[in-house]
Amino acid sequence: MSGVDITVGIDIGGTNTTVGVIDRGGQVLTVTKYATNATGGADSYVRRLALTVEDMCAGLPEGHTLRGIGIASPAANHRNGTIDRPANLSWGTINIVEMLGEYFDLPITVVNDSNAAALGELKYGSGKGMKNFVVITLGTGLGAGLVVNGQLLQGETGAAGELGHVTINPQGRECGCGRRGCVETYVSATGIRRTAFELLVQRTAESRLRTMSFVELSAMKLYELAQTGDTIAREAFEVTGKHLGRLLTNIVAVLDPQAVIVSGGLANAGELILGPTRRAFEANVLDVYKGRVKIIQSALPDGRAAVLGASSLVQSSLQEVAPT
Amino acid sequence: MSGVDITVGIDIGGTNTTVGVIDRGGQVLTVTKYATNATGGADSYVRRLALTVEDMCAGLPEGHTLRGIGIASPAANHRNGTIDRPANLSWGTINIVEMLGEYFDLPITVVNDSNAAALGELKYGSGKGMKNFVVITLGTGLGAGLVVNGQLLQGETGAAGELGHVTINPQGRECGCGRRGCVETYVSATGIRRTAFELLVQRTAESRLRTMSFVELSAMKLYELAQTGDTIAREAFEVTGKHLGRLLTNIVAVLDPQAVIVSGGLANAGELILGPTRRAFEANVLDVYKGRVKIIQSALPDGRAAVLGASSLVQSSLQEVAPT
Numbered sequence: 001m002s003g004v005d006i007t008v009g010i011d012i013g014g015t016n017t018t019v020g021v022i023d024r025g026g027q028v029l030t031v032t033k034y035a036t037n038a039t040g041g042a043d044s045y046v047r048r049l050a051l052t053v054e055d056m057c058a059g060l061p062e063g064h065t066l067r068g069i070g071i072a073s074p075a076a077n078h079r080n081g082t083i084d085r086p087a088n089l090s091w092g093t094i095n096i097v098e099m100l101g102e103y104f105d106l107p108i109t110v111v112n113d114s115n116a117a118a119l120g121e122l123k124y125g126s127g128k129g130m131k132n133f134v135v136i137t138l139g140t141g142l143g144a145g146l147v148v149n150g151q152l153l154q155g156e157t158g159a160a161g162e163l164g165h166v167t168i169n170p171q172g173r174e175c176g177c178g179r180r181g182c183v184e185t186y187v188s189a190t191g192i193r194r195t196a197f198e199l200l201v202q203r204t205a206e207s208r209l210r211t212m213s214f215v216e217l218s219a220m221k222l223y224e225l226a227q228t229g230d231t232i233a234r235e236a237f238e239v240t241g242k243h244l245g246r247l248l249t250n251i252v253a254v255l256d257p258q259a260v261i262v263s264g265g266l267a268n269a270g271e272l273i274l275g276p277t278r279r280a281f282e283a284n285v286l287d288v289y290k291g292r293v294k295i296i297q298s299a300l301p302d303g304r305a306a307v308l309g310a311s312s313l314v315q316s317s318l319q320e321v322a323p324t
Numbered sequence: 325m326s327g328v329d330i331t332v333g334i335d336i337g338g339t340n341t342t343v344g345v346i347d348r349g350g351q352v353l354t355v356t357k358y359a360t361n362a363t364g365g366a367d368s369y370v371r372r373l374a375l376t377v378e379d380m381c382a383g384l385p386e387g388h389t390l391r392g393i394g395i396a397s398p399a400a401n402h403r404n405g406t407i408d409r410p411a412n413l414s415w416g417t418i419n420i421v422e423m424l425g426e427y428f429d430l431p432i433t434v435v436n437d438s439n440a441a442a443l444g445e446l447k448y449g450s451g452k453g454m455k456n457f458v459v460i461t462l463g464t465g466l467g468a469g470l471v472v473n474g475q476l477l478q479g480e481t482g483a484a485g486e487l488g489h490v491t492i493n494p495q496g497r498e499c500g501c502g503r504r505g506c507v508e509t510y511v512s513a514t515g516i517r518r519t520a521f522e523l524l525v526q527r528t529a530e531s532r533l534r535t536m537s538f539v540e541l542s543a544m545k546l547y548e549l550a551q552t553g554d555t556i557a558r559e560a561f562e563v564t565g566k567h568l569g570r571l572l573t574n575i576v577a578v579l580d581p582q583a584v585i586v587s588g589g590l591a592n593a594g595e596l597i598l599g600p601t602r603r604a605f606e607a608n609v610l611d612v613y614k615g616r617v618k619i620i621q622s623a624l625p626d627g628r629a630a631v632l633g634a635s636s637l638v639q640s641s642l643q644e645v646a647p648t
Binding site for chain 2: 131132146148149151153154155156157158159160161162163165166167170177178179246249250251253254255256257258284286287288
C-alpha cells in the first residue's frame with residue numbers, strides 16, 4: 001500500500017493563524033486556529049508554527065505522509081519566498097520559506113493570501129468549473145485574486161489584483177498606503193466602520209452606535225445592530241454595498257468575468273451587503289453584462305479558501321494553476 | 325522553391341479601412357488605406373474590400389501565396405466571426421467572416437480592434453519581449469488590449485479590456501453607452517474636445533478656440549493650436565493626460581504590467597499628452613510602482629498595429645497568442 005499523501009495549508013492573518021492538514025482530494029483532515037501574536041517576533045512565531053504542524057501530523061493515523069507546505073500570507077512574495085513588511089505583522093521582511101525549511105525538508109511555498117483564496121475557490125470552492133472569476137476578500141482591507149482563463153493572474157511582479165487600492169475618490173478618505181480614496185477605505189471591515197461614523201454625523205436618527213467609540217465598534221457589532229433594525233447600521237451596509245457594486249462595474253469592464261465571489265469576515269453579513277452590491281452593480285454596469293455576472297458569497301468556511309489554495313500549490317497535480 | 329507565404333491584415337475603422345499584405349516575418353509588403361464609407365451597406369463594403377485584397381495580391385511578384393486574412397474591427401466577436409452593431413458603422417450585425425469567405429477559400433478571422441493592436445505590439449511593436457502590458461488606443465473612444473503572461477486577456481466572452489467604460493465620475497459626462505462619467509468621455513479624441521469646450525467656459529483667456537464650433541474642432545486642430553501656444557488648447561491636453569494618468573494608476577493596481585503603450589490618433593500628440601499622463605501617474609500610483617511602469621507611445625505607424633495583429637492571427641506560427 002502507498003499510504004496517504006497529505007499537504008499542509010497555512011493562512012497567516014494579522015489576528016489569527018489557521019493551519020489545515022489536507023489530503024489530495026481537498027478534504028481538510030484536521031484544522032487548528034490560534035492567535036498569530038506577531039509581537040513575539042518572527043523566530044518565535046515560526047517555531048510555534050512548526051510545532052503546530054508537527055503535532056497535527058503526528059496525530060494522524062499511520063501511513064499519512066506530509067508532502068509539502070503551502071503558506072498564504074499578506075505581502076507574500078511568491079518568487080522570493082518572503083513576506084515583505086506586512087502591514088499588520090511587525091516582522092519587517094522575513095524569508096518564511098527558508099525559516100520554516102529549517103524544520104521541514106519538504107517543498108514549501110508562500111503566496112499572497114488573496115491569490116491563495118482564489119486558488120482555493122478555483123479548486124474546491126464556488127469557482128470550481130469556472131475559468132474567469134474574481135475573488136474579493138473583505139477583511140481589515142480589501143484583497144482580491146483574479147482567475148483568468150483558468151489561471152491566477154499574477155502580473156509582472158506577482159502583485160496583480162490590488163483592487164483595494166483602486167482610487168474611487170481622489171479627495172476621499174486617507175488610506176494606510178499613504179494615498180486617499182482607495183476603495184478599501186470604504187469597502188472593508190475598517191471601511192464600513194468609517195462609513196457608520198460618517199452616517200452618525202449626517203443623520204439625526206437614534207442609534208446604539210451613538211454610545212460607542214470608534215475602537216469599540218467592530219464590523220461584527222455593526223452586523224448585529226443592523227439585524228436588530230438599527231437604521232444607521234443598516235445604511236452603513238447599504239452604502240458599503242453600493243461602493244462595492246460600483247467597483248465591480250469597473251472591474252467587470254476590464255476583466256469580463258463570469259462571477260465575483262465575495263469572502264472574508266464582512267461577507268458573512270450575506271444579503272445585508274450583497275443585496276445592495278448587486279443592485280448597484282446591475283444599475284450601473286455596461287448593458288452587455290446586465291444579468292450575466294453572478295455576485296455570490298463564498299461557499300467555503302471563513303479562511304478555508306486560503307488554506308486550501310496554499311496547500312494546493314504543493315500538490316503536484318495542481319502545477320497547472322501554480323503561479324510562475 | 326516554396327514561394328512566399330503572405331497574409332492580409334485588415335483594420336476596419338469608422339472613418340478609414342486599412343489593408344496590409346504581410347509576409348511571415350511581419351514585413352508589410354504593401355498597404356492601402358481608403359474611406360470606409362459604411363453608408364453604402366455591408367454587401368457593397370465587403371465586395372470592395374475583397375476586390376482591394378485581390379488587386380493588392382495580384383500586384384505582388386510571382387510565388388507569393390495568400391494563406392489567410394485577419395480582420396480587426398470594433399465590436400468584433402472573435403468566436404462567432406461577427407461584427408455586432410458597431411457604433412460608428414451602420415451595418416447592424418454582420419458575419420464578416422462568412423461574407424468575405426464568399427470571395428476567399430482561406431482561413432479568415434475577425435478580432436476586436438484593440439485586441440488586434442495589442443497583438444501587433446506584442447509581436448512586432450513596443451511590446452516585443454514583454455509579457456505583461458496594456459495597449460491603450462485613443463481614437464473616437466478609448467479602447468484597450470491587455471497582454472497578461474504573454475497572452476491576450478480575453479475574459480469570459482472576449483469582451484475584456486473595455487477600459488474606456490471604466491467610470492471615473494458617476495455624475496460626469498454622458499457617454500454613448502447610455503451611462504455617465506466613463507473615462508472615454510474625458511480621454512479620447514472626442515473627450516479632449518469636450519474638455520476644451522469646458523475650459524472655454526471656465527477660463528477667461530483668449531483662444532482661437534472661441535471662434536470654432538464643437539463640430540469644427542478636431543483633436544488634430546487642438547493639437548495644432550496647442551503647438552502655437554494657445555493656453556486653452558494646452559490645458560486641454562494637460563487635463564486629458566491627468567485623467568489618463570489617474571486611470572492608469574488603477575489599471576496598474578489591478579494588472580501589474582511592465583508598460584503601457586499608448587496608440588491611436590491622440591497619441592500622436594506625443595509628450596503634449598504623455599507628459600501630463602506620466603506626471604499624474606507617478607504622483608498618484610501605489611509606491612511599489614513608482615518609477616517602474618513605462619508609459620510609452622507606440623512605435624508602430626498609426627493603425628499598423630491592428631493590421632499586423634489581425635494578420636498574425638492567421639499565421640500558424642502565432643497560434644500560441646491567438647484568442648480561444
